[in-house]
Amino acid sequence: DQQVKQNSPSLSVQEGRISILNCDYTNSMFDYFLWYKKYPAEGPTFLISISSIKDKNEDGRFTVFLNKSAKHLSLHIVPSQPGDSAVYFCAARGETSGSRLTFGEGTQLTVNP
Amino acid sequence: NAGVMQNPRHLVRRRGQEARLRCSPVKGHSHVYWYRQLPEEGLKFMVYLQKENIIDESGMPKERFSAEFPKEGPSILRIQQVVRGDSAAYFCASSRVLLGQRSGNTIYFGEGSWLTVV
Numbered sequence: 001d002q003q004v005k006q007n008s009p010s011l012s013v014q015e016g017r018i019s020i021l022n023c024d025y026t027n028s029m030f031d032y033f034l035w036y037k038k039y040p041a042e043g044p045t046f047l048i049s050i051s052s053i054k055d056k057n058e059d060g061r062f063t064v065f066l067n068k069s070a071k072h073l074s075l076h077i078v079p080s081q082p083g084d085s086a087v088y089f090c091a092a093r094g095e096t097s098g099s100r101l102t103f104g105e106g107t108q109l110t111v112n113p
Numbered sequence: 114n115a116g117v118m119q120n121p122r123h124l125v126r127r128r129g130q131e132a133r134l135r136c137s138p139v140k141g142h143s144h145v146y147w148y149r150q151l152p153e154e155g156l157k158f159m160v161y162l163q164k165e166n167i168i169d170e171s172g173m174p175k176e177r178f179s180a181e182f183p184k185e186g187p188s189i190l191r192i193q194q195v196v197r198g199d200s201a202a203y204f205c206a207s208s209r210v211l212l213g214q215r216s217g218n219t220i221y222f223g224e225g226s227w228l229t230v231v
Contacts, residue, residue, distance in 0.1 A: 004155075034219055043117070043204050043222035044156070089155060098169055099144060099208065099220065103155035 003027045004092050006104035014112055019077040021107050023090030026071065030092040034101065035064060035075045038087045047088075048075070080111045116140060117223035118187075119205050125229045132192040132199070134226045138207030145188045146206040146220060147180060156204060162188060195230045202227050 005024045013019045021035075031052040036044035050057040050064045050073070057064050063076045077084055090104040116139035126132050138145050143163055148156040158172040162182035173180065177195075182188040192199055206220040 006155075036222075041225075041227075043119075043206075043224045046219045046221065049219060091156075099146065099161055100158045100169060100172070101146075101148075101156075101220070102158070103148075105153075105155040 002105075003030075004090055004102050004104040006088075006090055006107045008107050009105070010108040010110070012110045012112060013080050015082055016079045019075075019080045019084065019109055019111065021075040021077075021088050021090075021109065023073050023075075023104055024071060025073075025092055027092070027094060027102075028071070029094040029096060030102075031095050032093040033064070033066060033073050034091045034093075035062075036089045036091060036103075037084075038089060038106070044089060077109075080109075082111045082113050084111050085109055116142075117205055117207050117221055119203075119223035119226050121226060122224065123227045123229070125231060126195050127231055128196055129194050132195050132228055132230075134190040134192075134203050134205075134228070136188040136190070136205030136207075136223060138188070138205075139209070139221055142207035142209050142221075144208045144210070144220075145182050146208075147188075147190050148204045148206065148222075150202045150204065150225075152201070159190070192228070195228070197230050200228055200230045 034049040035047040087106040091101040118137040147159040161169040208220040
């Protein structure tokens with residue numbers, strides 16, 4: 001049962017444009033969401049997080065939006081840069097799962113110069 | 114990724130051998146987590162430990178896998194009698210406090226250990 005889904009395995013955008021990465025979840029007990037970026041042969045790097053009591057969190061070029069009623073969150077990167085090319089993982093934590101994170105399958109973002 | 118040290122980075126084992134993966138958390142972090150990433154999949158939680166205690170091992174296979182985080186030294190993920198299906202990237206992560214919805218903290222991942230079983 002995949003509780004966190006990233007339906008787009010890949011996304012390609014032009015440098016300077018907006019990248020929008022989407023994530024859906026099914027578990028209504030999830031209360032904290034995170035986005036990680038991962039380069040090949042490296043570990044995931046934390047980007048940004050959002051609590052379920054908020055609907056938006058912004059940090060520089062990165063903004064995460066949470067729509068609880070739709071069980072959907074998205075990561076916006078603007079403007080996109082070639083160095084943003086990586087796999088992006090959405091992750092969620094549940095109220096009763098302690099620090100255990102459930103990850104999506106990832107979306108490969110390619111930013112073309 | 115700053116501070117979480119994993120070794121070895123790459124490990125090749127023959128079927129039936131043992132694999133030991135080590136993780137030193139960020140200095141001052143007392144919470145350690147192990148995740149596994151199989152090819153073409155996302156990361157899957159395996160186990161959560163604090164010093165000398167296993168807190169949550171709900172993601173660990175019931176057999177052949179064990180983890181520890183002793184009072185002194187790194188955390189160890191041990192896989193006995195490895196099989197081809199154990200080939201994966203194993204990531205360790207750590208946090209200073211328990212991940213919480215209001216604290217804004219996160220868990221920090223190491224670079225990973227790539228296990229190949231031949």
